[in-house]
Amino acid sequence: MTSRRKEQQEGCAIKFSVYIKVIVVFTVLIIPVYAVNLWMNAMGMNFVRQKDEESSTYNLKFYASQLNDQLFFIRNLQKQLLTDSDLQKLAFRSGLLETYEEFRMASGISERLATIRNSSEYVVNAGIWVKSYNKSISTNQGIAKLPNEEWSTLEGLVGLTPRPLIHYENGRLFFLQFSNNASIVSYLELSIPKLQGTLNRLAPYPNSGVVLADGRFEGIVSDGYDPKIIAAIRDQAKDREGDPETDSWVLRSGGDQYRIGLNPVPSMGWTIYTYVDENEITGTLKKYGVWFLVLSVVSGIVILAFAFSVNRMIHRPLHKLIRAFNxxxxxxxxxxxxxxxxxxxxxxxxxxxxxxxxxxxxxxxxxxxQLALQNSELKQLQSQINPHFLYNGFYNIYRLCKIGEYDRVATLTQKLASYYQAITRSGKDEVPLDKEYRHAMNYCDIQAIRFSNRIRVSASDVPEPCKSFMVPRLIIQPLIENAFEHAFENAARPGRIRLTMTCEDRRFSLCVEDDGTGLSDETLAGLQAKLSLPDAEAEKTGLINVCRRLRLKYGEESGVFVSRSELGGLKAELIILWK
Incomplete structure (x- = not known):
C-alpha cells in the first residue's frame, strides 16, 4: 500500500472518528434526559397503578364491611325471633290453644317478621315454619297452610346434616336458622338485585367484574362476569387457601393481565371477588405514552438536526482541509x-x-x-572514465593486430566506439531500458577480451514489458564494472558473472552476481552501510552514485542493495519501482 493511500485512510479515520465522537457525545447528553423522562413515565404509571389498587382494595373492604354489617344485623334479628315467647308457645302448645289465642300468637309473629323485612333493603321476604303448627308464616303469603309453594322450596333442607344456614337456588338466596331440633325454621330471602347493585359499585371499568360466591363457587351473585376469568379465579383461589394475607394477586388469561381482589363476608361465609384488566387502570396514561413517543421522535430529529449542523459548520470545512492535506x-x-x-x-x-x-x-x-545536482553527478560519472581502461583497450587492439586477428580487432574497435559514444554524449538524461542494457553488454564484451575470456558472463534478456521503460543513463554498467574490478582485477583464476532480471507489477529488478573470493564480511557490511545512507557520502561514484540517483528519481524503495551471492562473491541488486 502506498504512503499516499495510508495517509488518506488515516485522514479519513481521524475525520470520521472526530465527527462521530461529537455526535456520540451529544447523543450521550440527550440520553439522560430521555432516560429521566422514561423513568418518570414508568414511575407515574406505577404510582397510578398502585394508587388505583389501593383505592380498589379500600372500596372492596369498605363495601364488604358495609354488606357484612347489614347481613350481621339481619342475622341477629333472625336469631332473636327464634327466642320469641309467642313463637315458643305456639311451637309447644299448638293444638291445645284456643283458636283465638293461636291466631293472636300467629299475628304477633307475623308482625315481628314484617319488622325484620322492613329493617333492611336486602330482605324481600321473612318467614317462619312451625312443625307443630303445620303452617308457615311469611310477609309474602301471611299465614299459609301446608303444603304451599314457598315452604316447599326449603322443606327438603330440614333433614340435611349438617343443616345449611344459607341456601342458594334458582337465583334466590335464603338465610336459614333452626331451633328446637329443627321443629322451628326461620328463613329470610335476600334481594338479589340489591346485592348486585352493591357489587356493581366495585366494577367501575368496562372490562372488569365482581361476584359474591361461596367457597366452591356453586353459588354466585353477580350482574355479569366473564366465566373464563371466574373459572381461573376459582382455580387459583383454591391454591391460595390458608393464606390470610392474600387479598389480591395478578391473573394472566388470554394474553391479558388482570388484577384480582378479594374480601370475605363473614356473616354469610361467602367472599367478594373483583377483577379488572390492568390496561383499564393504565388507560388514562396512554396519552402520556403518546407524548413520550412524540418526545422520542423530537429527540431523534434534534440529534439529526445537530448532526446536520455540525456536518455543515464544522465537519465539511475540516473535511475540505484534511482532503487538501492528503x-x-x-x-x-x-x-x-x-x-x-x-x-x-x-x-x-x-x-x-x-x-x-x-x-x-x-x-x-x-x-x-536536485535536478541540477543529478545532472552534474551524471557529468561527473561520465568524466570518471578510467584512463587505464582506455589504455587497456588500445593495448588489446595492438596485441590482436600483431597476431593477425583482424576480425576481433574490428569487433573490439566497434564496441569501444559504441561504448565511448554512450558515456560521453550529453543528450537526454534518460534512455530506454533496452538501450541501457545493450550498452552494459558492450562493456561486458570489452572486458571479456581484456581478461582473455577467462571471465564467463551469463546474462538473461530484458523482459519484453520493460524494454521501452525510460531509465537514467549509466545505471547498469557501474554494477558490472564493480564485479570486474573488485572481484577479478588481481586474480588470474577463471571467474563467473551472472546477470538476472525480473519485471512484475511495474517493479524492475536486475541482479549482478560474481564468484569472487576477495569479499570479506567487514567489507560487505561497510558497503551496505554506505548504500543505506548514500547522501552522507562525499564522493558519489560507482554503486553509491547509482543508488542515490535512483532514490532521487523513484523514491526510497528504489536503489542498489548488496548482499552475499550464492556464487560466493557479491550480489548487487538494482531495483526500480515505477509509479
Whole structure:
C-alpha cells in the first residue's frame, strides 16, 4: 500500500472518528434526559397503578364491611325471633290453644317478621315454619297452610346434616336458622338485585367484574362476569387457601393481565371477588405514552438536526482541509480552492493557502537544485572514465593486430566506439531500458577480451514489458564494472558473472552476481552501510552514485542493495519501482 493511500485512510479515520465522537457525545447528553423522562413515565404509571389498587382494595373492604354489617344485623334479628315467647308457645302448645289465642300468637309473629323485612333493603321476604303448627308464616303469603309453594322450596333442607344456614337456588338466596331440633325454621330471602347493585359499585371499568360466591363457587351473585376469568379465579383461589394475607394477586388469561381482589363476608361465609384488566387502570396514561413517543421522535430529529449542523459548520470545512492535506505530496502539492463562505475556518484556509504556496516555492527550488545536482553527478560519472581502461583497450587492439586477428580487432574497435559514444554524449538524461542494457553488454564484451575470456558472463534478456521503460543513463554498467574490478582485477583464476532480471507489477529488478573470493564480511557490511545512507557520502561514484540517483528519481524503495551471492562473491541488486 502506498504512503499516499495510508495517509488518506488515516485522514479519513481521524475525520470520521472526530465527527462521530461529537455526535456520540451529544447523543450521550440527550440520553439522560430521555432516560429521566422514561423513568418518570414508568414511575407515574406505577404510582397510578398502585394508587388505583389501593383505592380498589379500600372500596372492596369498605363495601364488604358495609354488606357484612347489614347481613350481621339481619342475622341477629333472625336469631332473636327464634327466642320469641309467642313463637315458643305456639311451637309447644299448638293444638291445645284456643283458636283465638293461636291466631293472636300467629299475628304477633307475623308482625315481628314484617319488622325484620322492613329493617333492611336486602330482605324481600321473612318467614317462619312451625312443625307443630303445620303452617308457615311469611310477609309474602301471611299465614299459609301446608303444603304451599314457598315452604316447599326449603322443606327438603330440614333433614340435611349438617343443616345449611344459607341456601342458594334458582337465583334466590335464603338465610336459614333452626331451633328446637329443627321443629322451628326461620328463613329470610335476600334481594338479589340489591346485592348486585352493591357489587356493581366495585366494577367501575368496562372490562372488569365482581361476584359474591361461596367457597366452591356453586353459588354466585353477580350482574355479569366473564366465566373464563371466574373459572381461573376459582382455580387459583383454591391454591391460595390458608393464606390470610392474600387479598389480591395478578391473573394472566388470554394474553391479558388482570388484577384480582378479594374480601370475605363473614356473616354469610361467602367472599367478594373483583377483577379488572390492568390496561383499564393504565388507560388514562396512554396519552402520556403518546407524548413520550412524540418526545422520542423530537429527540431523534434534534440529534439529526445537530448532526446536520455540525456536518455543515464544522465537519465539511475540516473535511475540505484534511482532503487538501492528503493531496500534499512531495511531487504533487496544489493550493486548494478557497472556501466560498465566510466562516470561522476562513483564517485556517488563508493560513493553509499561504503555507502551500511557500511549500510549492521551496519544493520547486529544491527540485531544481536536485535536478541540477543529478545532472552534474551524471557529468561527473561520465568524466570518471578510467584512463587505464582506455589504455587497456588500445593495448588489446595492438596485441590482436600483431597476431593477425583482424576480425576481433574490428569487433573490439566497434564496441569501444559504441561504448565511448554512450558515456560521453550529453543528450537526454534518460534512455530506454533496452538501450541501457545493450550498452552494459558492450562493456561486458570489452572486458571479456581484456581478461582473455577467462571471465564467463551469463546474462538473461530484458523482459519484453520493460524494454521501452525510460531509465537514467549509466545505471547498469557501474554494477558490472564493480564485479570486474573488485572481484577479478588481481586474480588470474577463471571467474563467473551472472546477470538476472525480473519485471512484475511495474517493479524492475536486475541482479549482478560474481564468484569472487576477495569479499570479506567487514567489507560487505561497510558497503551496505554506505548504500543505506548514500547522501552522507562525499564522493558519489560507482554503486553509491547509482543508488542515490535512483532514490532521487523513484523514491526510497528504489536503489542498489548488496548482499552475499550464492556464487560466493557479491550480489548487487538494482531495483526500480515505477509509479
Amino acid at each position: 493531496m500534499m505530496e512531495p511531487d504533487h502539492v496544489r493550493v486548494p480552492s478557497r472556501w466560498k463562505e465566510e466562516t470561522e475556518f476562513d483564517y485556517l484556509y488563508r493560513g493553509f493557502d499561504n503555507m502551500v504556496e511557500r511549500l510549492n516555492r521551496s519544493i520547486r527550488e529544491n527540485y531544481e537544485h
